[in-house]
Amino acid sequence: MTIFLQYAISGLMVGAIYGLVAVGFVIIVKSSEVFNFAQGELLILGAFVCWALIFQLKLPPWLAVAGTLAFAGLFGMVVERFPLRPMIGQPLFAIIMVTLAVGICLRGFLTAIWGGMSWRVFKPPLLPPEPVRVGKLLLPQQHIYGFFIAVVVVLVLSLFFKYTRAGLAMRIVAEDHKVAQAMGISVRRVFRNSWAMSAILAAIGGILLGSINGINIPLANIGIKAIPAALIGGLQSIPGAVVGGLLIGLLEGLSSGYIGHGVQDVVAYIVMIVVLIFWPHGFFGLETIERV
Amino acid sequence: MPLPSGIYNVTYKEDMAILRTWCHWVWLIAFLAFLALIPAFATRSQLNTLITIACSVIAVHGLNLLTGYCGQISMGHSAFVAVGAYTSAIFCNNLGFSFWIAMPLAGLSAGLAGLVFGGPSLRVKGFYLAITTLGAQFIILFVIIHLPSLTGGVRSLDVPPPSLFGYLIETDYSYYYLAMPMAVITTYLVKNISRTGVGRAFVAIRDNDLAAEGMGIALFYNKMLAFFLGCFFAGISGSVYAHYLQTINIEYFTLMDSIWYLAMLIVGGLGQTMGPIFGVIFMVVLRNLIMETAPLISRAVPVLGIEFGAAMSLVVLGLVIMFFLVFEPRGLAHRWEIIKTKFRLYPFPY
Numbered sequence: 083m084t085i086f087l088q089y090a091i092s093g094l095m096v097g098a099i100y101g102l103v104a105v106g107f108v109i110i111v112k113s114s115e116v117f118n119f120a121q122g123e124l125l126i127l128g129a130f131v132c133w134a135l136i137f138q139l140k141l142p143p144w145l146a147v148a149g150t151l152a153f154a155g156l157f158g159m160v161v162e163r164f165p166l167r168p169m170i171g172q173p174l175f176a177i178i179m180v181t182l183a184v185g186i187c188l189r190g191f192l193t194a195i196w197g198g199m200s201w202r203v204f205k206p207p208l209l210p211p212e213p214v215r216v217g218k219l220l221l222p223q224q225h226i227y228g229f230f231i232a233v234v235v236v237l238v239l240s241l242f243f244k245y246t247r248a249g250l251a252m253r254i255v256a257e258d259h260k261v262a263q264a265m266g267i268s269v270r271r272v273f274r275n276s277w278a279m280s281a282i283l284a285a286i287g288g289i290l291l292g293s294i295n296g297i298n299i300p301l302a303n304i305g306i307k308a309i310p311a312a313l314i315g316g317l318q319s320i321p322g323a324v325v326g327g328l329l330i331g332l333l334e335g336l337s338s339g340y341i342g343h344g345v346q347d348v349v350a351y352i353v354m355i356v357v358l359i360f361w362p363h364g365f366f367g368l369e370t371i372e373r374v
Numbered sequence: 375m376p377l378p379s380g381i382y383n384v385t386y387k388e389d390m391a392i393l394r395t396w397c398h399w400v401w402l403i404a405f406l407a408f409l410a411l412i413p414a415f416a417t418r419s420q421l422n423t424l425i426t427i428a429c430s431v432i433a434v435h436g437l438n439l440l441t442g443y444c445g446q447i448s449m450g451h452s453a454f455v456a457v458g459a460y461t462s463a464i465f466c467n468n469l470g471f472s473f474w475i476a477m478p479l480a481g482l483s484a485g486l487a488g489l490v491f492g493g494p495s496l497r498v499k500g501f502y503l504a505i506t507t508l509g510a511q512f513i514i515l516f517v518i519i520h521l522p523s524l525t526g527g528v529r530s531l532d533v534p535p536p537s538l539f540g541y542l543i544e545t546d547y548s549y550y551y552l553a554m555p556m557a558v559i560t561t562y563l564v565k566n567i568s569r570t571g572v573g574r575a576f577v578a579i580r581d582n583d584l585a586a587e588g589m590g591i592a593l594f595y596n597k598m599l600a601f602f603l604g605c606f607f608a609g610i611s612g613s614v615y616a617h618y619l620q621t622i623n624i625e626y627f628t629l630m631d632s633i634w635y636l637a638m639l640i641v642g643g644l645g646q647t648m649g650p651i652f653g654v655i656f657m658v659v660l661r662n663l664i665m666e667t668a669p670l671i672s673r674a675v676p677v678l679g680i681e682f683g684a685a686m687s688l689v690v691l692g693l694v695i696m697f698f699l700v701f702e703p704r705g706l707a708h709r710w711e712i713i714k715t716k717f718r719l720y721p722f723p724y
Contacts, residue, residue: 084556117501168700175447176699179640182633183529183695190688193681195403303629309505317501348516351509355494372584 084218088337090332095225097331098232099287103308104315104323105236106283111278111317112256116166116177120185121284122305123192128154128285129292129301130192133202147289151282157162158281185302193299199253201296208293228290235286243320243370252276253271256318303347310354316367325365329353379717382685392565406558412524415548421546427658428550429615429628432640434609434650435564441636442644443568444600446495447504450511451635456627458609459482459616460518460525463533466617468524473536476671477613484609486585487514492601496594499583512630518624530623533616549618556614560607565647567603577645630688634661637695643705652706657694664690 103125110118111230118124131153135146165180185289196202209224243249255262262269284305291301308323311330333353334346363369383389393399413421437451448454460482465471473481491510495503535544536552543549567573575596578586580688587593587646614624634657642653668683698705 113657117504165696165700172699172703175441175644176446178447178501178504178704179636179695180699182636183692183699184576185692186695187689187692190685190690190692193688194685197681262716306508310509313502313505344516344520348509350511351512355506356490358502359494362502 083242086336086341088219089335090107091219091221091335093227093332093335095229095331095355096223096291096326096334097311097328098229099327100304100308100311100331101324101327102232102235102290103287103305104283104311104327105239105320106280106287107308107312108315108317108320108323109252109276109283110280111312113252114255114273116169116181117174117309118280119178119182119306119309120161120188120345121187121280121308123185123303124154124158124281124284125288125305125308126192126297126299126302127157127188127292128281128288129297130196130202130288132285132289133204133292133297136204136208138203150285151247154281154285155278158227158277158279160283162274162277167273189299189302200291201298203296204293208289222294224294228294231286231290235283236320240320248275289306307350310350312364313354314357314364316364319364319366320370322364322366379722388594390569400455409554409558413547418546421550421656423662425546425553425616426620427551427654428553429611429618429651430635430638430654430658431557432560432614432636433608433611434603434642434654435560435647436611437635437639438604438644438647438650439564439567439576440600440604440605442639442646442649443573443580444576444597445583446492446597446600446602447500447507448604448628448632449504449508449636450491450514450632451604452627452629452631453514454484454488454605454608455612455615455631456518456624457487457514457605459533459622459627460531460612462613463622464618465525465530466534467532471612473534473617477610477617480613484612485606486587488601488605488608489598492598492605495597495601502530502688508629511632515624515627516558522645528624530543530621531572533620533622535620536617544620553614553618560610561647561651564607568647572596572599580645634691637691640695641698641705643707646705646707646711648710649705652710659689660690661693 102122106124107118110116117237127148132146132150135141135149136143139146141234143147165184166177169177169180173235181300186238207224209227211222211224213220215221243253243336251262251267252272252275254265254267255269259269262272287305287308288297288301291304295301305329308327312323313326314326314329330350331355333349337349338344338346357364361367377383377394380394383394384600393402410431412424415432416424429516433455435452436454437448440446442449458480461483464477465479466473487510490515491507494506498506519527521527535542535549537543541548541657542550568576575586575591578589578591579593579596579600582624583593612627619626619652639650640653641656642649642651664687665683671686672680672682702709
């Protein structure tokens with residue numbers, strides 16, 4: 083039982099970070115119907131920039147994190163402006179491939195600047211590394227901080243969507259572009275904001291994962307796991323994305339513990355395929371009825 | 375297809391003909407003769423490039439049927455190529471089959487794998503299906519890595535060269551005469567599949583699947599057929615390429631290779647038979663160019679570091695995909711049609 087709890091809890095803690103990145107994915111889908119395949123690369127971009135600010139420019143950690151988030155936000159806006167805006171009204175395939183291409187380019191630049199396969203480790207770490215004991219369980223403190231930061235960010239986001247004008251504007255754009263424009267809301271600005279927010283969420287996830295595991299280019303593949311998380315939860319639902327992320331984290335923790343190391347890389351996709359066959363819109367997604 | 379002035383189609387047969395005028399026949403025969411004569415003057419590395427092109431053309435034709443004609447986005451195509459390559463290698467190594475039996479079996483097994491991962495297309499489509507095929511990429515490679523007794527796991531697996539009437543086809547020179555005819559036959563098959571009822575059903579499904587179903591097209595059957603055919607050609611391509619390289623490794627079939635296949639399709643043009651040919655030639659030549667120039671550049675400018683080549687190929691790949699999607703979304707095949715039409719109608723504007 084202790085072992086089970088140990089695997090389950092450490093899985094859930096990583097799952098919270100997946101959920102965070104998946105929320106970023108869902109925000110863009112909701113406002114602009116764009117499926118952002120560059121989410122994984124945005125994640126490592128945040129991790130690399132934060133690492134470089136701390137260990138190459140020797141900035142204090144809080145300033146480095148703030149700088150990283152600001153940079154990520156700006157970068158999201160740039161991506162929205164250049165390759166994505168000309169694609170409005172293009173078929174799904176073209177939009178998917180453009181975001182994929184953005185991700186590949188980004189991966190190339192990051193490889194050129196910081197090197198591909200070599201690990202970059204946060205040393206000294208941002209979060210205290212010593213594990214804590216809760217009863218019989220041994221919990222890595224970094225994971226606990228990561229979990230709580232992810233939970234706090236998602237809570238703040240849900241309050242933002244509920245109470246601020248910008249959040250309400252984003253929700254109405256997600257509902258209907260024309261209605262939003264009739265209400266005097268700039269759809270373009272909302273697209274820009276949602277890309278910035280999504281990039282910031284990816285960067286937070288990147289900093290957390292990077293400070294726990296170290297950074298290298300294949301970490302981007304972990305960022306891609308946010309997409310199955312978002313699909314399991316349903317693409318239109320922010321709580322769904324969190325649930326999907328937690329579920330994938332939990333299953334990864336259990337499967338790598340009980341079945342063997344390496345399974346955790348595919349379990350997300352297997353679960354996703356099974357879920358999609360029985361719930362084609364995910365658990366909390368919007369069921370669309372199509373007419374010809 | 376605009377015809378030269380003075381030529382009119384008066385029967386259905388004439389309208390559907392691929393080769394309509396004697397001029398078409400002359401060009402086709404001249405082109406095939408040129409293909410057959412290339413080894414007489416090409417160098418070994420040029421032949422190597424041409425064989426790579428031929429193998430990729432087979433795979434991208436499959437992807438074109440699946441994604442270009444039927445509109446089912448596949449992001450795991452190189453995994454299906456891997457299924458073909460490993461099946462062929464296992465049949466030849468462990469069971470002692472000859473290449474000529476193993477190759478169709480490789481195609482079949484890749485097609486069956488395609489059916490497994492195409493199954494969700496009954497319920498999901500568009501973006502959801504793209505992610506399912508992305509899952510196929512990871513799951514298939516995972517299975518291959520974790521069956522080391524059959525596939526060698528992460529180590530390389532040796533593949534015997536094919537033989538015909540006791541003659542071993544192992545040099546670039548002789549293998550060219552195996553790979554290139556395969557590419558030509560595949561092109562012919564795909565061209566004809568796209569003109570039959572099946573091909574028209576695929577196009578109808580791509581344009582609007584609900585409308586297609588309303589017109590009496592069996593949606594699931596045709597989607598599965600598209601998955602089977604697309605992955606069948608991927609398997610054939612994998613088999614032909616594996617027996618050429620004589621050694622295969624899991625490293626040859628990564629997600630990045632799947633994206634290269636998609637990029638070849640986009641550059642060439644989706645849903646056109648000429649598309650894969652132009653796209654593959656463009657991308658393979660581009661990739662070779664990068665591989666040759668990157669070491670020179672990184673030697674001239676040492677600041678760029680040792681991983682500059684890998685980085686440059688990624689950046690160029692991304693930029694090419696973006697450029698073509700924004701400025702030439704119908705690909706090189708469309709540009710080729712425009713040029714041909716201009717030439718054919720000259721001196722009249724239309």
